[in-house]
Amino acid sequence: MRNPKSILITGASSGIGAALARAYARPGVYLALSGRDQERLAAVAAACREAGAATATALIDVTERAPLARWVGEVDQAAALDLVIANAGISAGTGRSGESDAQAREIMAVNLDGVVNTVLPALEVLRARRRGQVAIVSSLAAFRGFPGAPAYCASKAAVKVWGEALRGHLAAEGVGVSVVCPGFVRSPMTAVNAFPMPFLMEVDRAAALIKRGLARNKARIAFPWPLAAAAWLLAALPPALTDPLLRRMPEKG
Ligand SMILES: NC(=O)c1ccc[n+]([C@@H]2O[C@H](COP(=O)([O-])OP(=O)(O)OC[C@H]3O[C@@H](n4cnc5c(N)ncnc54)[C@H](OP(=O)(O)O)[C@@H]3O)[C@@H](O)[C@H]2O)c1
Secondary structure (H helix, E strand, C coil), X not given: CCCCCEEEECCCCCHHHHHHHHHHCCCCCEEEEEECCHHHHHHHHHHHHHCCCEEEEEECCCCCXXXXXXXXXXXXXXXXXXXXXECCCCCCCCCCCCCCHHHHHHHHHHHHHXXXXXXXXXXXXXXXXXXXXXXXXXXXXXXXCCCCCHHXXXXXXXXXXXXXXXXXXXXXXXXXXXXXXXXXXXXXXXXXXXXXXXXXXXXXXXXXHHHHHHHCCCCEEEECHHHHHHHHHHHHCCXXXXXXXXXXXXXXX
16 A cells, blocks of 8 residues: 555564565655554654654563553554554564474464464454455565574464465455565564574665565565575475585574
């Protein structure tokens, strides 16, 4: 959708979500921003207000279904939603170590349930109006399971496929759905990676590409293209060929 006026972003207190908030911030735009860290979220909202946007903030854990649904409804009442970006996510290694059992469950809860908890209440209001757009932030890690991040890849694959299917399903109802698949983007999530990250992108560049893709209602917004091509190829090749290579890839510490 071009020039959305009422935008809700989860995970707006940091990284890609914060950059998206800043990218959309201008006079006439209402930004509803959520996260868990009050200080960082308030700082992002203040920067958006400085750019002329009106803002509302909410400290909500996306795994909490009822408060999140209530908030989506409240935001829509305040300013009919044009765009909802389900961005909040975690990976193993964000301040923790490895994908332990607990971490695997937490990743599924935030990256999968958290997206479902955001998107379903959003669709309820958008479908009723027969307009609007939903963006689901997945990852290039969704194309193939990487041994170093099984739950992360699985959670991102689940929301990618869910978004692709919803898009076809909802087109006739006037609601757009786009799936965002970034490669490596510089943010607190990747700051813990001790391994080389090919084509590492600055967060404002990533936000600009996402914004441009959403304006065109693209089905899949995947970048940078060389890494997107590699992810596509990895998924297309037989596991017997790719497994030995993937087993040598570095893991998050
Ligand atoms: N960076 C990359 O290279 C990359 C690549 C592909 C995909 N992605 C995806 O892009 C999205 C944003 O990642 P990022 O790089 O910007 O990471 P980030 O800087 O760590 O930001 C993650 C955001 O999600 C929020 N969040 C995490 N758990 C939450 C929860 N349980 N409830 C509510 N909010 C929660 C965080 O809020 P608080 O900080 O306030 O807790 C923060 O605002 C994620 O879905 C990630 O998987 C990132």
